[in-house]
Amino acid sequence: MQWKENGAWVSADEKRVKLDLGTECRERGYSYYPYTVELLPGERTLVRLLLRSNAEEDVFHLIPCCIYGDNNAESVHFGEFPLLTAERFDETGKEDPFRSSYWSFRADRAAMPLSALCGREETVAVTIDPYTEQEDGGFLHNGVFSMLPNGCGVTMGYENAPISFINKRTPGPVKSEYVSSARACGRIYVAFPETEHERENPRLAIHHIIRAEYLLRREMPKHEKSAREAAYACLKSFTELNWDSIAMEYTNRSCLPPADTVLRPWRNVVEIGWTGGGVLAYPLILSERLFGEEAERLLSKARSGEEILEQIVAAYNEKSGFFNDLTHPIEGSGSPVNGWWTAFGLTRDVHCAYNVSSALHYLLKSILFLKEERKDYPARWLKRARDVADTAVCLQRGDGAFGYTFSISEKKVVDWEGFAGCWFVPCLTYLYALTGERKYLQSAEKGLTYYWEAVRSLTCCGTPMDTWKSPDQEGNLAFLRGARLLYECTGEDKYLEALKDAANFEYLWRYGYRTRPDYKPLREGWCSCGGSVTSVSNPHIHPMGMIVDSDLYYLAAHSGDSYHRQRAEDGTNWILQTLELYPQKTGYGDYGVLSERWCPSDGLVIQRDSNGEPYSSWYSYNLWAASAAFEEVCERALEELDTAAHGV
Structure with a gap:
């Protein structure tokens, strides 16, 4: 002592x-x-x-x-x-x-x-x-x-x-x-x-x-509204508030309460994957199954998930064999790849694996969902998905690595170091399920084997482009999804073992107890348990961890271990609870709006309100964050719908 x-x-x-x-x-x-x-x-x-x-x-x-x-x-x-x-x-x-x-x-x-x-x-x-x-x-x-x-x-x-x-x-x-x-x-x-x-x-x-x-x-978060209610609120917020009918784009929006509570656009969202369109396209498509004609009515005012995917497919770069990182250049830049992350100095004038593979992931996940629903999708979607996947397979290193950044003028890896390329693993497994071509399965298996070493050694680093290759939580989400899909495809026990390792790595970032934040809107009634921190570089909880809750429920069912179900339930309840902070506790927005930043401790408490008072979140309606929540609540609501339909 x-x-x-x-x-x-x-x-x-x-x-x-x-x-x-x-x-x-x-x-x-x-x-x-x-x-x-x-x-x-x-x-x-x-x-x-x-x-x-x-x-x-x-x-x-x-x-x-x-x-x-x-x-x-x-x-x-x-x-x-x-x-x-x-x-x-x-x-x-x-x-x-x-x-x-x-x-x-x-x-x-x-x-x-x-x-x-x-x-x-x-x-x-x-x-x-x-x-x-x-x-x-x-x-x-x-x-x-x-x-x-x-x-x-x-x-x-x-x-x-x-x-x-x-x-x-x-x-x-x-x-x-x-x-x-x-x-x-x-x-x-x-x-x-x-x-x-x-x-x-x-x-x-x-x-x-x-x-x-x-x-x-463990102390589980409490909520009042159902996943279906949350899904409808997210859909309504995206189509009636987030969508900018003048710019004809989905947006990120901000305000500064209490003096100003009107959410105004601060950036149009033209990214294809991470923080961009792909992450919204998939839950928008799910919402059509959930809400039918009402979803069609709301989406008629904005842009549907199918239309977003069309934009992504149209962004294919023939020279590089990948999608461009943006559906169109940010005003004044002229670049099809330099997004907001370029300001952090790590990547410029290159394709980023995180953007390309995230977009490909949601394109293929949407195709699989539509196929399971016996709904048509354009043949060019699958063709372009295969074009991008074939480039990734062609460039894959002998040890299984996919690369971190790529040339925009030729099929070439620029930077090998980083975990972001792991997002190609679930993409290739989806593609194997769609085509039956073993080259995609073999590439996915080789990739998972390579990235598994970092998961086992607790050293997953280098996924987001704004964290300068710090240890992060986001790359492992790809590994977790990939391991689950490979186990589904092959039934091999080693992939169930990989899935357990990935779930346990996620729990090194996912809060397992209730903290006591210092400031509004989290100071009273909010529970951190189930929320996951993004990285060492960004010390706050974000909603992205929720996108693997489905995989954690799957792991619980196939391993017989209720621990993973508890962890998944924490995530589901955390996001439902956090959505319900709007608008009474947040002081802005409507139910269905969501920020990306939730501060369970003293890290990243940099927001001040118009009176200069600290705020343990951010007065920003972030599309990608709300999309992650939208994906989670749609999947839970559909699961409940299917369970009720089968009388289980």
């Missing part, structure tokens, strides 16, 4: 700091010791419990949502986000404020409040209740930290150090909450690889600890 004295960590006074360590409890795959730390009244300080691994080399540090090893330090641009490294200087010799051998965060920054060290033989971790109740009815925030070479731990009280990580490229001063007297509880874990699969991939042992803590801490 240590405490802060004159700005330095020193051994704590045993007369004032009491550690009560309980007896060992053994479970399958792990054991743990419950503990209580008590600080008796006196001078304000921080108290920390520090664990060290016996191994100094090959230790992988983990704080969910915050630290995954060194956070891919070798590939990261100067001044982006926290990197756990002893090297404080970048390749030019400039000191980077985001490079440090020690990082400490508020515990509720983590999807599970723990810090862990994953070694070859064992994984050790320590958890802490994120809040300590006070006699006056208030509470204190506790913390978690990682320290090189082999230290991890928790703090009573907290300190954001060596800086406060507010947002990518946005460091802030050290922020802390010292305590004069308090009591905190948690558990110290030791987990061992249990199966042959875990022994080959020992970092997977952390998932035993995450699961154990989840079962202790």
